[in-house]
Amino acid sequence: MVTTRNLTVAFFVLLVAGAISPMVAGKAQVGQWLEVVLGGLMSGVLYSLVALGLVLIFKASGVFNFAQGSMVLFAALSLVRLYEKLPLALAWVVERLVLRPLVNQEGIVLFMATLGIAYFLDGFGQIVWGNDVYTLDVGMPKEPKILFENVFEGGILVNMEDVIAAIIAALLVAGLALFFQKTGTGRALRAVADDHQAAQSIGIPLNRIWVIVWAVAGLVALVAGVVWGSKLGVQFSLQQVALKALPVVILGGFTSVPGAIVGGLIIGLGEKLSEVYLGPLFGGGIENWFAYVLALVFLLFRPEGLFGERHIDRV
Amino acid sequence: MDLDEARVADSAGRKVGEVVLAVDGISLAFGGVKALTDVGFDVREHEIRAIIGPNGAGKSSMLNVINGVYRPQQGSIRYGGRTFAAMDPHHAAAHGIARTFQSLALFKGMSVLDNMLAGRALMMKCNVLLQALRVGPALREEIVHRRRVEEIIDFLEIQHVRKTPVGRLPYGLQKRVDLGRALAAEPRVLLLDEPMAGMNVEEKQDMSRFILDVNDEFGTTIVLIEHDMGVVMDLSDRVVVLDYGRKIADGTPDEVRTSQAVIDAYLGVKH
Numbered sequence: 001m002v003t004t005r006n007l008t009v010a011f012f013v014l015l016v017a018g019a020i021s022p023m024v025a026g027k028a029q030v031g032q033w034l035e036v037v038l039g040g041l042m043s044g045v046l047y048s049l050v051a052l053g054l055v056l057i058f059k060a061s062g063v064f065n066f067a068q069g070s071m072v073l074f075a076a077l078s079l080v081r082l083y084e085k086l087p088l089a090l091a092w093v094v095e096r097l098v099l100r101p102l103v104n105q106e107g108i109v110l111f112m113a114t115l116g117i118a119y120f121l122d123g124f125g126q127i128v129w130g131n132d133v134y135t136l137d138v139g140m141p142k143e144p145k146i147l148f149e150n151v152f153e154g155g156i157l158v159n160m161e162d163v164i165a166a167i168i169a170a171l172l173v174a175g176l177a178l179f180f181q182k183t184g185t186g187r188a189l190r191a192v193a194d195d196h197q198a199a200q201s202i203g204i205p206l207n208r209i210w211v212i213v214w215a216v217a218g219l220v221a222l223v224a225g226v227v228w229g230s231k232l233g234v235q236f237s238l239q240q241v242a243l244k245a246l247p248v249v250i251l252g253g254f255t256s257v258p259g260a261i262v263g264g265l266i267i268g269l270g271e272k273l274s275e276v277y278l279g280p281l282f283g284g285g286i287e288n289w290f291a292y293v294l295a296l297v298f299l300l301f302r303p304e305g306l307f308g309e310r311h312i313d314r315v
Numbered sequence: 316m317d318l319d320e321a322r323v324a325d326s327a328g329r330k331v332g333e334v335v336l337a338v339d340g341i342s343l344a345f346g347g348v349k350a351l352t353d354v355g356f357d358v359r360e361h362e363i364r365a366i367i368g369p370n371g372a373g374k375s376s377m378l379n380v381i382n383g384v385y386r387p388q389q390g391s392i393r394y395g396g397r398t399f400a401a402m403d404p405h406h407a408a409a410h411g412i413a414r415t416f417q418s419l420a421l422f423k424g425m426s427v428l429d430n431m432l433a434g435r436a437l438m439m440k441c442n443v444l445l446q447a448l449r450v451g452p453a454l455r456e457e458i459v460h461r462r463r464v465e466e467i468i469d470f471l472e473i474q475h476v477r478k479t480p481v482g483r484l485p486y487g488l489q490k491r492v493d494l495g496r497a498l499a500a501e502p503r504v505l506l507l508d509e510p511m512a513g514m515n516v517e518e519k520q521d522m523s524r525f526i527l528d529v530n531d532e533f534g535t536t537i538v539l540i541e542h543d544m545g546v547v548m549d550l551s552d553r554v555v556v557l558d559y560g561r562k563i564a565d566g567t568p569d570e571v572r573t574s575q576a577v578i579d580a581y582l583g584v585k586h
Contacts, residue, residue: 184432184436187425187429187432187433187436188433188436190422190424190425190429190433191422191425191430191433191436193424194421194422194423194424194425195420195421195422195423197384197416197420198416198420198421198422198496199422199433200384200404200405200408201382201384201404201408201413201414201416201420202408202413202433202434202436202437202496202497202500203404203405203407203408203409203436203437203500204433204436205405255424
């Protein structure tokens, strides 16, 4: 136990050291550095939103939902085109038509099913809505603001849209934390996640719980889709970016809501900082692989992630 | 028959009442494998009823039929004045049948307290929003549930670990939590699947005491599967013996102990 805690502490020390090293090395000005850090954290929030959906479903049903990214995209697309809350219905349909008939199957079977759903949604989305890039305007302020002009030279450029996204994410997480920790339904969800059979024996209706989970994940996908979409435009590359949620959950732990948030922030921050300050050494492009390499390191040394539950198997 | 019943009531000094649960002609097969063949017995209010038998005799299957996890192909289950071709786990739980598991099936990531509160899932009536905000009726409800659960925690002597995630507890304590979660639902009938499996003598004594106390203080009817013959004979009022999915004996511990069929089943017969 002690060693794993030390490992966590060491990781965070390393993280902070890595983050402030450019300044120590005298290569960065405080203002510019802060700008990079903020930018990283903001994009991290978006990763977190997608990761959150993954964690929710994994926690309650043990299914790794490969289609979460597609659900985000589909949510954004359907919002652009229909202005409806379709994704909630979508999650429900997925649960009902695909996953419910597969109850009690092996995890790998369910995973393959979600893989199929992902490709289906991508294709279906393109057939129905074409593959143009849409702009999604939900009235978020687009104008960047310059803050602290009198403290730093040139001030810090902050995108107000990102700030709002961060606030939305924070509210969402707070709401989910309350729901999971303080309500009977939340407790039932955690119970189902731990042991289906036992949950059934104390009278928790599994089917209803799974519908709730998928609906909540659909809601998170909707929020993520709106925020992403209005920032980057709604396009199919959204789904590629959503793939970054995978290293995020490996980092944070598959079963941890706070882990999804912290993991997202660390990856967002790490890739922006390394892109800006280490990029020149490698010839750039770090942003694309940083997250995956970090995930790989975690899989080697701490497979349960920062906040994941460690299963102690008795022999 | 009348004589038997009188003795049952006397020996434990408790009131054994009406038949509360009865299974009749239950047959259950998985593909070609017959787990249960034409098994029937009844359980009276407030009694401790044991199901014993060698490995693979169909004991756990029987429990799973009563609790609705398995649907038997034939037979019926009579419970609470109604007759069912098969139980449904949700219905069973909602109508006072609780159970524990042979291989622990606890919510390992959750604290002892949360595990037990989850056991009262069906009694939570307030809506999610009220619960999240902890206001008004939801707060009162939470307090009531919490108080009841704390009583059970005291009863099972696990106060010191109430906030500990169950996965970290030693095996004997996990078994107690399993019992506690079932008790939290305030069941009328409690199904215990090998509550003493893998325990040492001291732990077995503790568990026996808890089972007797539950039966005594809460008046809970108990259906119990157990391997340890000594334990079974001490605890139970009446015993059903299964072998290869068939009922081979049914009666008081003394009757069962001396039954030739039972001796053959346990010790084997010369061919």
